[in-house]
Structure formats: C-alpha cells, structure tokens
Amino acid sequence: MKRVLGRLGHAIFVLWAVASLTFVMFRLMPGDPTLNFLSESFSEEMRAALLTSFGLDRPLPEQYVLYLGSLLRGDLGVSFLQKKPVLDILLDALPNTVALTVTALVIAYAFGIIAGAFLAFARGSVTEGIAIPAALITRAAPEFWLGMILLAWLSFAWGIFPSSGANEAGSEFTSEWARLTSADFLWHLVLPALTLALYLQGLPLLLMRATMLEVLNDEFIVMARMKGLSRWAIVMRHAARNALLPVATAFALGLGSSFGGNVVIETVFSWPGLGRVLVSAVQGADYPLAQGAFILIAAVLVTMNMVADLLYAWLDPRVSVGARR
Amino acid sequence: MRAARATLGFLRSQPFALVGISIYLLFLVLAIFADQIATHDPRQILFSGAYRVARYLPPSATHYLGTTAGGRDIFSQLVHGTRSALTVGVTAAFCVVFLGSLMGLLAGYLGGWVDRIIMRLSDIVLGLPFLPFVLVISALTRPGTVTLVASVALMLWPNTARVIRSQVLSLRERGWVEAARVTGCSPMRIIFVHIAPQVAPLAALYGSIAVGWAILTEASASFLGFGDPAAISWGLMLQDAFANQALSREAWNWFIPPGLCIVALVLAGFLVSRGSEKLLFPKLGD
Numbered sequence: 078m079k080r081v082l083g084r085l086g087h088a089i090f091v092l093w094a095v096a097s098l099t100f101v102m103f104r105l106m107p108g109d110p111t112l113n114f115l116s117e118s119f120s121e122e123m124r125a126a127l128l129t130s131f132g133l134d135r136p137l138p139e140q141y142v143l144y145l146g147s148l149l150r151g152d153l154g155v156s157f158l159q160k161k162p163v164l165d166i167l168l169d170a171l172p173n174t175v176a177l178t179v180t181a182l183v184i185a186y187a188f189g190i191i192a193g194a195f196l197a198f199a200r201g202s203v204t205e206g207i208a209i210p211a212a213l214i215t216r217a218a219p220e221f222w223l224g225m226i227l228l229a230w231l232s233f234a235w236g237i238f239p240s241s242g243a244n245e246a247g248s249e250f251t252s253e254w255a256r257l258t259s260a261d262f263l264w265h266l267v268l269p270a271l272t273l274a275l276y277l278q279g280l281p282l283l284l285m286r287a288t289m290l291e292v293l294n295d296e297f298i299v300m301a302r303m304k305g306l307s308r309w310a311i312v313m314r315h316a317a318r319n320a321l322l323p324v325a326t327a328f329a330l331g332l333g334s335s336f337g338g339n340v341v342i343e344t345v346f347s348w349p350g351l352g353r354v355l356v357s358a359v360q361g362a363d364y365p366l367a368q369g370a371f372i373l374i375a376a377v378l379v380t381m382n383m384v385a386d387l388l389y390a391w392l393d394p395r396v397s398v399g400a401r402r
Numbered sequence: 403m404r405a406a407r408a409t410l411g412f413l414r415s416q417p418f419a420l421v422g423i424s425i426y427l428l429f430l431v432l433a434i435f436a437d438q439i440a441t442h443d444p445r446q447i448l449f450s451g452a453y454r455v456a457r458y459l460p461p462s463a464t465h466y467l468g469t470t471a472g473g474r475d476i477f478s479q480l481v482h483g484t485r486s487a488l489t490v491g492v493t494a495a496f497c498v499v500f501l502g503s504l505m506g507l508l509a510g511y512l513g514g515w516v517d518r519i520i521m522r523l524s525d526i527v528l529g530l531p532f533l534p535f536v537l538v539i540s541a542l543t544r545p546g547t548v549t550l551v552a553s554v555a556l557m558l559w560p561n562t563a564r565v566i567r568s569q570v571l572s573l574r575e576r577g578w579v580e581a582a583r584v585t586g587c588s589p590m591r592i593i594f595v596h597i598a599p600q601v602a603p604l605a606a607l608y609g610s611i612a613v614g615w616a617i618l619t620e621a622s623a624s625f626l627g628f629g630d631p632a633a634i635s636w637g638l639m640l641q642d643a644f645a646n647q648a649l650s651r652e653a654w655n656w657f658i659p660p661g662l663c664i665v666a667l668v669l670a671g672f673l674v675s676r677g678s679e680k681l682l683f684p685k686l687g688d
Contacts, residue, residue, distance in 0.1 A: 090522075091529040098526070102542060217614065217668035219621045222640060222661035229649040229657070240650075337531025341622050345644070355534055356626055359541040367541075371534055379529040 081387060088383040093145075095375045100144055103368050104137065153369035158361055163369035166354060171373075173243050174343070174350035176257055178335045180266060181273035186328055189278045193285025193324075194317060197293065209283075216279035224272040224345040231268060238268045241347035269346040273339070277331060281324050288320040295319075326389045333381025337374045419677020425670035429663075433484040440478035441466065444634050447473045461655050468655045470639075471646035479639055480659050486635040487617050487667055490547060494616030497555035499609040502562025503601065509563065510570025511593050517567075524560030532557050533622055540628040547630050550623060554616045562608040569601050610675040614668035621664055636660035 125134075135143070147154070153163035192208070199205050215223070232240040239245075243265050250256035292298060293316055301311050340352035347353070351370055358366035414420070432439060441464070442448065448469060450456040455473040459465055467476035509520040539553045540546075573579060574597070582592050623629050624637025625644070643649075643657040 087525070091525055094526040095529050098530070102538060213669060213672050214665055217618075217672060218665045219618055219625070219637075219640075219661060221622065221625050221644075222657070222664065225640070225644060225649060225657055225661070229652060229654070233650045234652055334532070337534045340533050340537070341625060344626060352534075356537065359537055360627065362541075367538065371531070371538055374531045374534055375529060378531050382528065 080390065084383055084386055088379050091379050091382075092376060095379065096145065096148055096372060097141075099368055099372055099375075100141055103364055104140070148372070153372070154365035156358075156363055156366040158358075158363045159366070163366050166366060167351065167369055167373055170349060170351045170354045172253060172257055173348060174336065174339060174352065176262075176266060177269055177273065177343070177348060177350060178332065178339060180270040181277060182328065182331055182335065184270065184274040185277035186281045186324070186331075188274070189281025190285050190321070190324060192278075193282040194289055194312070194320070196282070196286045197289035200290070212279040212282050215275055218276070219341070220272060220276045221341040221345045223275055224269070224342055227268055227272055228345065239265050243349050269342055269348050272345075273335065273342050277335070280327055280331070284327055285320060285324050288323055289316060292316045292319045322389070322392050325392060326385045329381050329385035329388055333378040333385075336377045336381075416677040418673045422670040422673030422677065425666050426674070429484050429488060429667055429670075432481055433488050436481050436485055440475075440481045442475035442478045444474060444478040444482045446475075448475060449473070458651065458653060467659055468653070470642060470656060471648075472642070476639070476656055476659065479634055480636070480663060482634045483636045483639060483660065483663065486547070486630075486633050487620070487663070490551060490620045490635075491613040491617045491667065491671075494551045494554045494558075494619075495609040495612040497551060498558045498562060498612040498616075499605045501555055501559040502608065503566050503598070503605045505559060505563035506566025507570055507593050507598060507601070510567040511574055511589065511597060520563065521567075524563055527557060527560045530557065533619065536619055536623055537626060537628050540623060545623075545628050545630060547620075547633065550620055550629070551616065554612075554619050558612055558615060562605060562612075565608065566601050566605060569604055570597055573597050573600055607675050610671045612671075614671035617664060617667055636664050 151164060153167070155161065156163055156166055159166060196205055196208055228240060232238045243262060244256065244259075245261050245265075248259075248261060250259065256262055298311060298315055301315050306314075336351065339348075339350060340356055342348065343350045343352040344356060351374060355367060355370040355374065357363075358370060448456040450459070456465075456469050457471050457473045459469040461468045465475050465477065467480065469475055470479070505520050505524070509517040535557060536550065536553045540549050543549050579592060579596060582596050587596070620629065620635060621637035621640065624633075624635055625641045627641065629635060629638055629641075631638075637660075639660040640657055643653065643660075648656045
C-alpha cells in the first residue's frame with residue numbers, strides 16, 4: 078500500500094511538472110503569443126477583450142496560479158475557434174480514440190503473444206528466418222504509410238472499407254454507446270485498427286519470443302522437465318506465465334504511448350479522435366484546445382506508466398516499486 | 403589494419419549487421435552523388451508539350467517513377483530526399499548520444515543531488531507524449547530541421563542516460579577508477595578520460611536506434627505538415643501524395659517508394675544495433 082502511494086505521488090509530481098512545462102511552452106515562446114494565437118484580422122479592441130477574458134493580460138505568475146487552479150477543477154478553458162469548452166470537445170473525441178487504441182492493442186498483443194511463443198519453439202527454422210525480419214520491417218515502417226497502403230488497396234482499389242471518418246455522414250444514434258457498438262462504426266474501425274495493430278504487433282512478438290527463450294533455459298523449467306511434466310504443461314503452466322510478465326508491462330506502456338502516437342493514423346483515416354483534435358488545434362493556432370489535448374494525452378501516458386510499474390511489481394514480487402528503473 | 407580485419411571478420415559472422423551497414427553505405431552514396439544520379443531538378447515543374455504541366459505521369463524511361471501532381475520528377479525527389487533523411491537521422495542520433503551520455507555519466511559518477519535532479523528530469527521527459535510534443539514545439543517555434551532534431555534529442559536522451567548511468571554505477575567501483583582517484587585525478591577527468599571511453603560502445607548502440615526514430619519522426623511531422631516546407635524529404639513526398647489524391651488515383655509509383663526508403667533506412671539501424679548488441683553483450687546472443 079505504501080508503495081502504491083509512493084508511486085502515486087511520483088505520478089502526481091510528473092503530472093505537475095508536465096502541466097507547468099506546458100504552461101511555459103505555450104506562453105514563453107519567443108515573440109508575442111497573442112500574435113500566434115489570435116487571427117490578424119482581429120481589431121485592437123477585440124484582441125484586448127479576448128486577452129482579458131482568457132486572463133492573458135495579467136502577470137505571468139498570477140496566470141500560472143490561475144492555470145493550475147482551473148486545471149485542478151477540470152476547467153480547460155474555451156476553444157478560440159469552436160467557442161465551446163475545451164473539455165467538451167475532448168470528451169467527444171475520447172471514445173473514438175479509446176476504441177481505436179484498445180481494439181488495435183488487443184489484436185496486436187493477442188497475435189504477438191501467440192506468434193512469439195510459437196517462434197520461440199521454431200528456433201532456427203525457415204519460418205523464423207522469415208517472421209523475424211517481417212516483424213522488424215513492420216516496426217521500421219511509418220504507421221501512416223502502412224495506413225496509406227491499406228487505404229489505397231482495400232478502400233480505393235477494392236472498395237471494401239470506407240476511406241474516412243468513424244460513422245456514415247448523417248447517421249443518428251440514441252446514445253454514445255449505441256454509436257460505438259453499431260455495425261457502421263465497427264466497419265469504419267477495421268482499417269485504422271488494423272493499421273495500428275500491424276504497427277504494434279512487432280513489439281509483443283519479439284518480446285514474447287525473447288523472454289520465452291530465456292525462461293525455457295531457466296532452472297525451474299529444467300526441474301519441471303525432470304519431474305516428467307509434458308511439454309504442453311511446461312509451456313502453459315510454467316514458461317508462458319513467466320514470459321508474459323514483460324509483455325503485460327509493455328501492454329500498459331503501449332496503451333499510454335499509443336494515445337499520443339495515434340496522431341498520424343487518425344489523420345490518415347480522418348478518424349475523429351484526440352490526435353486529430355490536437356493536430357487541427359495546433360495548425361489552427363487554437364491554443365486552449367491544443368494545450369488541453371496535449372495535457373490530456375500526457376495525463377493518460379503518465380497514468381499508464383504508473384500502471385505498468387505497479388503491474389510489474391504485482392506480477393513479480395521480487396521487484397519492488399521504483400527499483401525497476 | 404588489425405582493427406579493419408577484426409571488423410571485417412565480425413561483419414562476416416554477423417549477417418544482420420552486414421546487411422544494415424550495406425544499406426547505410428548505399429544511401430550514403432545516393433546522398434553524396436544525388437545531383438549526378440537524379441535525372442531532373444527535384445523542384446522543377448516539368449512540362450510535357452506545349453504549356454501542359456506533366457502531372458501524374460506513369461513511370462517511363464524519362465521519369466523512372468513518374469511525376470507528381472505538381473509535375474515534378476518522383477525519382478529525383480526520392481534521391482534528393484536521402485540527404486535530408488541522413489542529415490536528420492545522423493545529427494539527431496549524435497545529439498541523443500551526446501546528451502544521454504553526458505547526463506548518464508554525471509548522474510552515475512557524481513550521484514547525490516546531481517543524480518536526483520537528472521533522474522527526475524528524465525522522469526518528466528518520459529511523461530511527455532513524444533509526437534505531440536514534437537508537433538507543439540514545431541508549431542510554437544519555426545518549423546524546420548533544427549527544431550525537429552532538437553525536440554527529438556530532448557525526448558530521447560533519458561533512455562540512453564539511464565542505461566549509461568547504471569553502467570557507470572558499476573564501473574566507478576572498479577579498481578582502476580579507484581586508482582585514478584587515489585592518484586588525485588579530478589572527478590571530471592575520471593568521468594571523461596577514464597569512464598567515458600568504456601561506455602562509448604553502449605552509447606553508440608543507442609545512437610543507431612535513434613537514427614531510425616529521428617527519421618520516422620521527421621516523416622510523421624512532415625506528413626502532418628510540421629516539417630520544413632522548403633526541404634525535399636520522404637515525409638513531405640508522402641504528404642504531397644496523400645494530399646493530392648495519389649491514393650484514389652492508385653498512383654502506387656508515387657507513395658510506395660518513399661515509404662520503402664524509410665523502411666530500409668530505419669531497418670538498417672535496427673540490424674546494426676542487433677549486430678553490435680551481440681558484439682557488446684556476447685552472452686545475450688540467441
């Protein structure tokens with residue numbers, strides 16, 4: 078319990094530092110920030126009024142305190158361009174990003190774990206000679222390029238899948254849950270999720286294979302073999318359980334980093350998620366929205382880093398929290 | 403001479419590393435002789451016949467890979483793109499190795515509050531989402547190669563620093579470091595003269611991975627419109643193709659080659675690091 082609290086305190090420290098850094102990034106960049114963030118067509122009075130309404134006319138330390146205070150209250154300000162609360166815009170985009178990330182990660186890890194365990198047994202075979210370079214190639218390929226190929230092939234050339242968006246234009250749903258479980262949504266989800274999964278599966282595959290090879294040489298496996306246990310029992314009950322440890326940690330870390338990494342895939346497939354909100358906010362100089370999206374993505378990353386650490390300690394009692402790094 | 407022969411022998415025993423280094427050399431040749439190899443000026447708008455822009459041409463003898471929507475030669479862009487990819491990759495890797503090693507050496511050898519500050523800093527960096535950070539920095543400053551390389555270095559140094567630090571923690575207890583200390587060497591001299599050369603191979607390993615990361619990041623940032631708009635890069639080519647309906651026109655000749663080049667160059671980094679991993683940690687070898 079004390080460990081968990083300690084790790085939680087660490088995460089809160091990192092979050093505070095990230096929030097402060099974000100504040101500094103968006104406000105202390107060279108040049109007049111208002112020129113960056115307000116359109117040139119604004120009149121002088123409009124600019125002054127906007128500055129006052131966003132609190133930008135006050136001294137920086139005061140702005141900083143106000144900023145941290147509103148962050149704690151979950152108030153992320155109002156979008157310059159959409160004139161809506163930032164939090165509402167982000168919460169609208171969040172389910173799409175969560176659906177995409179979780180679907181892709183589950184596919185990638187289910188495939189990677191099975192294929193990796195299999196490859197550990199197929200050491201030195203022709204299959205291994207093909208599979209390992211193939212896994213390395215998918216990790217070396219830019220995600221958006223994989224997406225472009227799938228898009229050109231399965232959407233434009235063969236016309237099987239829709240090319241953009243998360244839902245058919247003009248479709249109405251009774252609730253958000255009804256939308257996320259509709260056949261239309263799932264059909265739109267296939268290509269982006271497949272692209273992300275293709276990119277992500279290399280890590281669990283290589284990791285699973287490496288740890289399986291390591292575990293299979295461990296003393297307790299030799300012991301189990303000497304006890305006369307079947308090969309299957311050894312793999313399932315002893316080896317896989319231990320080999321899964323780093324893979325489970327990687328899954329939690331992957332969930333955190335994919336949230337931010339989705340930026341490009343969401344752009345390729347015009348997927349209305351957090352990453353696209355961030356990109357268009359940054360491009361449109363909508364600074365409260367960009368700041369809010371950045372902080373939300375960072376918060377998910379920090380939380381998942383913490384979960385990964387705790388998971389690792391929980392699964393492997395030999396490791397104490399914090400000592401991992 | 404002996405070193406050269408040892409390197410050759412190592413490469414022969416490590417086909418992975420050999421392939422990786424061959425790919426690097428191939429792209430290096432392309433980058434150096436880009437002006438001679440390219441068939442056209444990559445920026446020039448080409449015309450076919452009277453005042454007609456040569457757009458969306460399929461591959462032919464004059465245009466090996468066809469032309470873009472803007473009437474530019476794809477093969478020439480591809481060849482010239484090698485320069486920016488190598489520049490970004492190598493400078494970013496150099497910065498990551500430099501910053502990471504420096505931080506790792508100082509934290510590991512000096513310990514105490516220096517160590518605590520550096521480790522807290524690296525915790526914070528690990529809490530920043532990689533690509534979004536690069537995008538925000540590019541948008542708030544001037545987008546370009548320098549910004550990109552700097553933000554990649556800022557984001558990637560903690561991994562190198564942590565590994566170097568733990569290596570230094572064990573090295574500092576060794577006899578010869580103790581001996582240097584007893585003879586009155588200053589901490590800085592011990593760090594940079596006695597310990598740094600020992601961790602250099604490990605730093606180089608992380609550098610070869612950073613090359614790939616930097617190139618992928620440049621491609622992603624350019625694709626999203628945050629690259630240097632004046633440069634000729636594979637990422638920008640892909641963005642150009644994506645924005646100009648190369649996908650719906652099924653202009654495979656336009657968007658497949660730049661991606662393949664990125665894959666090859668990033669893969670080369672992976673292969674080299676795999677090979678040198680075996681050289682550095684022979685026990686790990688599978």
